[in-house]
Amino acid sequence: MTFDYDLFVIGGGSGGVRAARVAAGEWGARVGLAEESRMGGTCVIRGCVPKKLMVFASGFPEAIADARAYGWDVTDGRFDWPVFRASLERELDRLEGAYRNTLKTAGVVVHDSRARVVDPHCVELADGKRFSTKHILIATGGWPFVPDIPGAELAITSNEVFHMPELPKRALVVGGGYIASEFACILHGLGVEVSQYYRGAQILRGFDDEARGMVANAMQARGIGVHCGTDALRLERRLGGICAVATDGTEREFDVVLYATGRRPNAAGLGLEALGVQFGRQGEILVDEWSQTAVPSIFAVGDVTDRVNLTPVAIREGHAFADTVFGGRPTKFAHEMIPSAVFTQPELGSVGMTEEEARARGPIEVYATSFRPMRSLFAGRQDRVMMKLVVDAQSRVVLGCHIVAPDAGEFIQLAAIAIRMGATKEDFDRTVAVHPTMAEELVTMKRPVRQA
Template sequence: MTFDYDLFVIGGGSGGVRAARIASAEGKARVALAEEYRMGGTCVIRGCVPKKLMVYASEYPGMIEDARAYGWKVEAGAFDWSHFRSQLEVELTRLENAYRGTLKNAGVEVFDQRATVADAHTVALADGRRVTAKHILIATGGKPFIPDVPGAELGVTSNEMFHLEALPKRALVVGGGYIASEFACILNGLGVETTQYYRGAQILRGFDDEARGHVSTAMQAAGVTIHCGTDILRLEKTAGGILAVATDGTEREFDLVMFATGRSPNSRGLGLEALGVEFGRKDEIKVDGWSQTSVPSIYAVGDVTDRINLTPVAIREGHAFADTVFKGEPRQADHDLVASAVFTQPELGAVGLTEEAARAQEPIEVYVATFRPMQTLFAGRQDRVLMKLIVSTASRKVLGCHIVGPGAGEMIQLVGIAVKMGATKEDFDRTVAVHPTMSEELVTLRNPVRRG
């Protein structure tokens, strides 16, 4: 059978774009890609990139304070949200154009419209056209989950946070994951009176307990009001804003309510159900190690598969798929020991096992250092850094590393290389410290604080 394309990709995020580029430019395939919104996907347009720029913006008040302590005669003016938002849009447009340029240079044909799957080899475009492809790749990412509570339509999600007409005076962030916690810190840093509700016992579930407790304490010291064990019962519109009625019996008024209560795979409504593509309990598309679905010609990568929902992982999955199917280089994406960072204030970087998971697996030693970093200590701040190593008693391998403090995301990237290579505690010990730095503590930890 002759097909219009060797590969048709649905979704123009990082994973889909990488797969399309490699298949076309290096695999010599005829490739098309459809994206119904803006090229770049969640990360570039409404996620990691704009969020990180907002993090940077929110950190300047603290920097200005510190500058005064260092002898600079500076004063902070008012934050101009409209100026920042317009500059942000310029940057996102630049990045979107870069993605488009990458696809064009690779010879990928782009359709700026919605696409669905009509059968195992046919894609239906929104304009009524139908095209055929030997392989179809689903890379449609995820979407914010909105809880089913009365008045939920009064709230916003992370998608809308970058397009607010003005900053609110009082904001409520509902949720305790990394998106919720990051936005709570951003809003607080920009001068918004910020409250965070989370139904669990502690924010940042899934991260190391000691590390997430450290983050929570620091956030509250910086001015974020965190209520754990608390959820929303309903929202009501009032003359002065939005009334949030909570499970702890309180009723408080806010100008903005943001739901950051998780994300769901963007998998439904694509025509996959009728073809027999298997889904998991959270609507994730089920795939094997090669990213292949239960329909052999259809593959899926990225957040829509709900494996590890990180942009670099989606890119690796898309690249591995293209290498395997179009370059004759069979390769599976490696999901083991993936480092990650949470851009709260302070940042949290992590790779490997938490103390809790490691202890359940085998006997361990735990090495911890907490201290006040030189830069903010001089400025009179009470900030504290946490450095933590989890070590196997038997093999001496470093099973996990957890860092809380300025630059934790940058540091964990480099530590991740060592941990991925199987470094032992003695390898860390043999490494000469770089002084004076925060990260030198990772190679000067000598005595375990506990064993288990």
């Protein structure tokens, strides 16, 4: 049978674009791709990239204060949200153009349209046009989840926060994950009075307990109102703004309420259910280790599968799929030892097991230190950083590394290489320190602070 395409990708985010580019550009496949919104997906258009630029913007007040402490004659200025937003939108336009050019260069045919799957070898665009295809890849990502409470329509999500017409004076962030905690820090750094509600006992669930506790304490010390064990029961429009009636009995008014209570796989309405594709409890597409669904010609990568919802993971999954199906190189992506960073203030970088996970596995040693770093100490700030290694007591292999510090994301990327290679504590010990740096503490900790 002759098909219009060898591969049709639904979704123009990081995973879908990588799979399409590699399949077409490296392996010569005939590839079509449909994207109903902007090319680049969540990460480029409404996630990692604009968020990180906001992180940079939010750090300048502290940098200005430090500059004064170091003798620079500088004064505080006023943050101009419309100026920043216009620059941000220009940068996102540039990045979207780069994504489109990459696909064009690789020979991918782009369809700016919503698409659905008609049968295992046919897709249909919104205008009714149909294409036959040997393989179909679903890479439609995820979508913010907002609980069904009274007044939920008054809230915004991370999708809309970059497009606010003006910066609020008071903001409530609902949620305790990394997206919620990052935006709480971002908005606070831009001069917004921020409260954060989280129904759990501590923010950043899933990260090392000691590390996330340190981040929470630092956020509170900076003036962010972190309220754990608290959730919003309903939102009401009042003369003073949006009133959040909370489970702790309080009623507080805000100019903006941002919900960051998780994301759900964006798989509804694609026609997959009728074909026998299987779904999990959260609506995620179930796939095997090759990213293949229960329908042999249909595959899925990225957040829509709800495996590890990180952009670099989606990219690796997409690349592995293309190499396997079109390159004759069977490739599985191992969803383990994946480093991650939380861009709060201070940042949290993590790779491998938490202390809690490692303790449940067997005997461990924990090497940790906390100190005031030179730069902020000289400026008179009370900030503290933490370096932590979790070590298997018998094999001496480093099972996990957790860093709370400015630029922890940069640190953890390099530490992840050693830990992914199976470095032992003695390998760290044999490494000469770079002085004076914060990271030198990773190779100078000689005695465990505790054993379990």
